[in-house]
Amino acid sequence: MLLRRVLPCLVLLLASWAAPQAWAASQNPSVIRFVNGAGAIYGRPYTGGAVGLLMYRRGLETEFEKDGIRIEWIPVAGAGPGVNEVLANGGADFAFYGDFPATVGRAGGVRVKWIIPGNRGNNSYLVVPPDSKARTLQDLKGKRIAIMRARPWEYPFARYLADNGLGYGDFQIVNLSVADGQAALAAKNVDALWGNPWALLDRGIARAIASTHSLDKQYQSTAEVFVDPAFEKKYPQIVQRVVNQFVKAQAWGSDDANRQEVFKLLERAGSSSVVAAERENEGRSLRQTFSPLFDDFIVTHYQQLTAFLYDKRLVRKKVTVDDWYDPRYVAQALQDLGLETYWTPQDAQGRFVAR
Amino acid sequence: MPRVVSSRAEIRPAPAAAPPARIGRRVLHRLERAVLFALPAVIVFGGWAMLAAAEVIPSTVLIPPLDVLRTILDMARSGELAEHLGRSASRVLGGYAIGAPIGLVVGLGFGLSPRVRAYGDLLFHALRQVPAFAWAPLLILIFGIGELFKIAVIALAVFFPVVLATYEGIRDIPARYGDVARLYRLTRAQELGRLVLPAAVPSMVTGLRLALSRAWMMLVGVELLGASSGIGWMMDWGRSLFQLDLVMAGIVVTGLVGLLLDRGLRAAEARLLHWQPSR
Numbered sequence: 361m362l363l364r365r366v367l368p369c370l371v372l373l374l375a376s377w378a379a380p381q382a383w384a385a386s387q388n389p390s391v392i393r394f395v396n397g398a399g400a401i402y403g404r405p406y407t408g409g410a411v412g413l414l415m416y417r418r419g420l421e422t423e424f425e426k427d428g429i430r431i432e433w434i435p436v437a438g439a440g441p442g443v444n445e446v447l448a449n450g451g452a453d454f455a456f457y458g459d460f461p462a463t464v465g466r467a468g469g470v471r472v473k474w475i476i477p478g479n480r481g482n483n484s485y486l487v488v489p490p491d492s493k494a495r496t497l498q499d500l501k502g503k504r505i506a507i508m509r510a511r512p513w514e515y516p517f518a519r520y521l522a523d524n525g526l527g528y529g530d531f532q533i534v535n536l537s538v539a540d541g542q543a544a545l546a547a548k549n550v551d552a553l554w555g556n557p558w559a560l561l562d563r564g565i566a567r568a569i570a571s572t573h574s575l576d577k578q579y580q581s582t583a584e585v586f587v588d589p590a591f592e593k594k595y596p597q598i599v600q601r602v603v604n605q606f607v608k609a610q611a612w613g614s615d616d617a618n619r620q621e622v623f624k625l626l627e628r629a630g631s632s633s634v635v636a637a638e639r640e641n642e643g644r645s646l647r648q649t650f651s652p653l654f655d656d657f658i659v660t661h662y663q664q665l666t667a668f669l670y671d672k673r674l675v676r677k678k679v680t681v682d683d684w685y686d687p688r689y690v691a692q693a694l695q696d697l698g699l700e701t702y703w704t705p706q707d708a709q710g711r712f713v714a715r
Numbered sequence: 716m717p718r719v720v721s722s723r724a725e726i727r728p729a730p731a732a733a734p735p736a737r738i739g740r741r742v743l744h745r746l747e748r749a750v751l752f753a754l755p756a757v758i759v760f761g762g763w764a765m766l767a768a769a770e771v772i773p774s775t776v777l778i779p780p781l782d783v784l785r786t787i788l789d790m791a792r793s794g795e796l797a798e799h800l801g802r803s804a805s806r807v808l809g810g811y812a813i814g815a816p817i818g819l820v821v822g823l824g825f826g827l828s829p830r831v832r833a834y835g836d837l838l839f840h841a842l843r844q845v846p847a848f849a850w851a852p853l854l855i856l857i858f859g860i861g862e863l864f865k866i867a868v869i870a871l872a873v874f875f876p877v878v879l880a881t882y883e884g885i886r887d888i889p890a891r892y893g894d895v896a897r898l899y900r901l902t903r904a905q906e907l908g909r910l911v912l913p914a915a916v917p918s919m920v921t922g923l924r925l926a927l928s929r930a931w932m933m934l935v936g937v938e939l940l941g942a943s944s945g946i947g948w949m950m951d952w953g954r955s956l957f958q959l960d961l962v963m964a965g966i967v968v969t970g971l972v973g974l975l976l977d978r979g980l981r982a983a984e985a986r987l988l989h990w991q992p993s994r
Contacts, residue, residue: 441957444957464955468957469773469775511955
């Protein structure tokens with residue numbers, strides 16, 4: 361009699377405790393928010409880089425359609441710094457942006473975890489007007505060089521100067537945005553520009569006298585995928601699925617057969633032209649550009665970059681790299697997709713490590 | 716005949732020993748004014764501190780007021796603040812020194828000469844609608860990307876409001892002033908110097924004050940264009956390097972300096988126009 365009364369109550373109690381738990385565990389997010397830090401240049405959305413591959417292939421949309429999860433791509437104005445602001449406000453679950461702003465953000469208190477190396481090998485160029493007499497960096501001593509400061513290309517610029525025994529004081533450094541710098545060079549208001557003015561180079565309005573193609577590979581910029589730790593804690597399986605799709609897109613982009621299609625998509629996105637993309641990736645397979653491996657090369661890259669930023673007082677705190685990244689997701693993705701040997705790791709100097 | 720006595724003298728009571736009470740009232744009055752003045756500041760800073768502490772907005776984005784104060788003091792101590800303020804001030808004052816006098820002259824031209832008005836009115840009002848920044852690419856082409864072009868942008872921003880204020884100051888002079896001039900058979904020069912200009916001065920002075928405020932406010936934007944020092948540059952630098960305390964420090968300093976400029980000019984305005992009955 362007592363049991364007949366008590367048992368239903370116990371069952372009800374158990375159910376009322378267990379059901380919400382089960383329900384919460386199976387609950388997916390309704391939306392996955394991905395902020396893309398390449399931002400906009402000349403007002404057009406810039407979806408270059410490895411994340412452009414993922415967007416083009418609609419990897420996330422098709423993967424999560426059956427779960428009813430919406431994918432939200434968040435544009436930012438102001439590129440890297442804009443992404444830091446979005447992340448600081450908890451406005452995104454995943455982020456794709458470059459080495460420089462990511463380090464700056466981490467030093468400033470943005471807490472995200474690095475889970476996929478996105479792409480490497482972004483070049484910077486020292487360009488001059490086509491009729492300029494300057495042939496080397498030394499020829500430009502005392503002259504005006506335009507560069508957008510506190511942005512990724514400041515790192516290779518400073519190191520390139522240092523390698524040549526020079527410093528900012530040996531030139532007149534003019535701080536101009538990308539658009540203004542290119543206009544200033546075209547109008548000969550400055551004698552040189554450091555950055556990647558691909559439109560000027562394409563049209564022959566500027567001539568490159570040096571580039572990171574022929575310098576230390578570590579001077580080339582990179583961009584990665586980061587995840588919000590709170591989101592990761594709640595939905596680790598979702599994170600793994602996102603990583604799988606991203607690596608799949610990188611594999612597609614790395615395939616030499618797709619090289620021209622990749623260049624065309626970069627051109628359509630407004631982040632480059634086919635000519636510029638070919639110039640960027642001259643002499644290398646896209647498999648090198650879109651490598652998702654946490655190899656010596658990329659880890660050393662960040663160690664050198666974080667040290668540099670701290671030395672130059674561009675960040676106030678020293679950023680540690682080892683507790684920043686988590687290679688497990690990529691490792692799992694490579695296994696799931698059967699791509700363990702598809703990409704070759706690079707050593708600290710960028711040389712491929714023989715398997 | 717009975718002496719007519721002032722009724723007031725008889726009815727008014729003898730003055731009591733008032734001095735101590737009057738002083739006390741004055742102090743109280745001052746205190747009341749001080750509290751009213753400080754209250755909004757206390758509410759703003761207190762609210763700011765509480766929001767930051769409660770992490771309603773993350774403290775990496777909304778820097779607590781004490782941290783901002785520390786940043787300001789550090790920069791003051793290292794001389795950076797003085798350097799940036801000096802650069803910004805030189806740009807504003809340079810632009811003002813060019814834009815304001817030219818604006819006064821052109822405004823006077825518009826106000827006094829129907830022919831100038833006929834030729835220039837449409838063009839002036841059309842150009843006035845163009846935001847000062849929109850001139851930047853053109854100015855860069857003319858002046859290059861150094862200090863001169865930044866001063867030119869500010870001069871433009873100062874020019875238009877001064878012209879307008881001067882022109883309207885003259886236009887709004889009541890017609891009967893002209894009648895007075897004719898009545899007294901004043902020469903053109905006398906009419907100008909003793910009637911028109913003094914009547915237009917209040918509007919001109921207000922215009923000059925507003926133009927300076929505007930010039931200071933434009934500073935941040937102007938310094939985004941190829942500067943490597945200055946308060947506006949400092950704020951952009953802080954944003955790029957995710958050191959938002961620099962941004963907040965810039966906001967506080969810009970606000971304070973702008974306030975000082977405004978108050979200072981208002982005081983000068985009051986001195987200049989003390990003859991006005993309404994003051």
